[in-house]
Amino acid sequence: MKILIIGGNGTIGRKVAHHFKNDNEVIIAGKTSGDLTVDISNSVSIKEMFEKTGKLDAIICIAGEAKWAEFNKLSEEDYYIGLKSKLMGQVNLVRIGRKYLNPNGSITLTTGVLADDPVVQTTSAALVNGGIHSFVKAVVLEIDNGLRVNVVSPDMVEDAYDKYKNAFPGHNPVPMSKVVNAYVKSVQGKINGQIIRVYA
Amino acid sequence: MKILIIGGNGTIGRKVAHHFKNDNEVIIAGKTSGDLTVDISNSVSIKEMFEKTGKLDAIICIAGEAKWAEFNKLSEEDYYIGLKSKLMGQVNLVRIGRKYLNPNGSITLTTGVLADDPVVQTTSAALVNGGIHSFVKAVVLEIDNGLRVNVVSPDMVEDAYDKYKNAFPGHNPVPMSKVVNAYVKSVQGKINGQIIRVYA
Numbered sequence: 001m002k003i004l005i006i007g008g009n010g011t012i013g014r015k016v017a018h019h020f021k022n023d024n025e026v027i028i029a030g031k032t033s034g035d036l037t038v039d040i041s042n043s044v045s046i047k048e049m050f051e052k053t054g055k056l057d058a059i060i061c062i063a064g065e066a067k068w069a070e071f072n073k074l075s076e077e078d079y080y081i082g083l084k085s086k087l088m089g090q091v092n093l094v095r096i097g098r099k100y101l102n103p104n105g106s107i108t109l110t111t112g113v114l115a116d117d118p119v120v121q122t123t124s125a126a127l128v129n130g131g132i133h134s135f136v137k138a139v140v141l142e143i144d145n146g147l148r149v150n151v152v153s154p155d156m157v158e159d160a161y162d163k164y165k166n167a168f169p170g171h172n173p174v175p176m177s178k179v180v181n182a183y184v185k186s187v188q189g190k191i192n193g194q195i196i197r198v199y200a
Numbered sequence: 201m202k203i204l205i206i207g208g209n210g211t212i213g214r215k216v217a218h219h220f221k222n223d224n225e226v227i228i229a230g231k232t233s234g235d236l237t238v239d240i241s242n243s244v245s246i247k248e249m250f251e252k253t254g255k256l257d258a259i260i261c262i263a264g265e266a267k268w269a270e271f272n273k274l275s276e277e278d279y280y281i282g283l284k285s286k287l288m289g290q291v292n293l294v295r296i297g298r299k300y301l302n303p304n305g306s307i308t309l310t311t312g313v314l315a316d317d318p319v320v321q322t323t324s325a326a327l328v329n330g331g332i333h334s335f336v337k338a339v340v341l342e343i344d345n346g347l348r349v350n351v352v353s354p355d356m357v358e359d360a361y362d363k364y365k366n367a368f369p370g371h372n373p374v375p376m377s378k379v380v381n382a383y384v385k386s387v388q389g390k391i392n393g394q395i396i397r398v399y400a
Binding site: 043070071072074076079080083087088091092095114115116117118119120121122123125126127128129130131132133134135137138139141142143144 | 243270271272274276279280283287288291292295314315316317318319320321322323325326327328329330331332333334335337338339341342343344
């Protein structure tokens with residue numbers, strides 16, 4: 001398969017890319033590094049990326065930003081960081097990317113535990129994740145050409161434990177192998193419209 | 201109690217307003233009619249509304265738009281109709297409205313069944329509803345002054361059955377009395393951070 005991994009150099013992305021490279025042609029896209037660069041908050045940049053990749057069998061997105069801050073300090077504009085990047089960035093990857101997928105191809109998005117089980121300072125980040133979950137359920141009712149769309153929603157991952165352990169009190173770090181397997185299930189399985197929750 | 205109902209002249213809103221008027225001071229806000237007018241997609245308009253209401257005990261929002269259209273026809277801009285109105289409109293009602301609530305006051309938002317169980321042409325509407333669900337779970341971890349925030353998520357309501365029956369095949373219309381009770385539970389009960397699903 002020819003697989004595009006957006007965010008393939010990130011904490012989760014590099015493990016996912018490492019796995020798929022065993023048996024597939026993998027293209028890594030990133031904001032500042034990778035085979036291709038892309039700013040997913042900009043739909044023109046997304047189109048330019050797909051013009052360079054050509055036809056694909058699978059698109060994986062493990063990218064997108066949202067601002068973390070106290071609710072009392074988040075401005076209206078702060079919410080739009082997440083809305084434009086992690087939310088509409090991933091919606092646009094489906095809107096635009098579907099035209100570059102071979103029949104029966106797949107798109108796998110990424111959210112996180114905050115959608116179901118948020119922590120403080122995540123009103124914006126939780127909102128974005130929850131929005132993507134409902135979007136995925138809705139889009140599979142209409143997407144054609146045999147395409148499948150799923151989303152992986154991991155809890156705090158093992159490789160980010162030191163960075164996030166204080167932000168996620170009581171959350172159990174998820175082994176990276178389990179996170180990688182969620183992407184494998186989406187790309188190589190036949191499931192569609194699923195929110196693949198990966199909790200330890 | 202002094203209760204502001206945004207969208208209090210709508211299909212659901214008028215039944216909710218009728219109920220609360222029995223024992224409370226009710227102010228109705230609407231886009232084009234009501235005691236006050238407000239455009240919830242505009243945070244300046246929201247601030248102006250609250251300057252006119254003064255201090256409140258409860259805020260209920262049963263308003264907000266999102267564009268329904270085939271996934272293949274929804275433009276990026278179309279998604280922003282829902283993001284600015286039903287999504288950020290309701291987020292802004294909490295951000296701004298909390299300053300106008302008396303201690304232990306409540307805010308009740310409204311989404312709908314599409315968050316969990318979408319139908320065709322609702323990628324944008326479902327996304328907005330799902331985003332609000334996760335936002336509500338997150339914001340109650342931080343909101344102060346004893347304030348409570350809940351969201352009512354009804355299936356197709358009885359009074360909109362003729363309008364929506366073809367869009368929601370197999371969905372059971374929810375009796376209006378049951379929908380009204382969800383708002384009563386949020387405003388008069390002590391629950392907090394709940395998604396009050398009202399399904400028949």
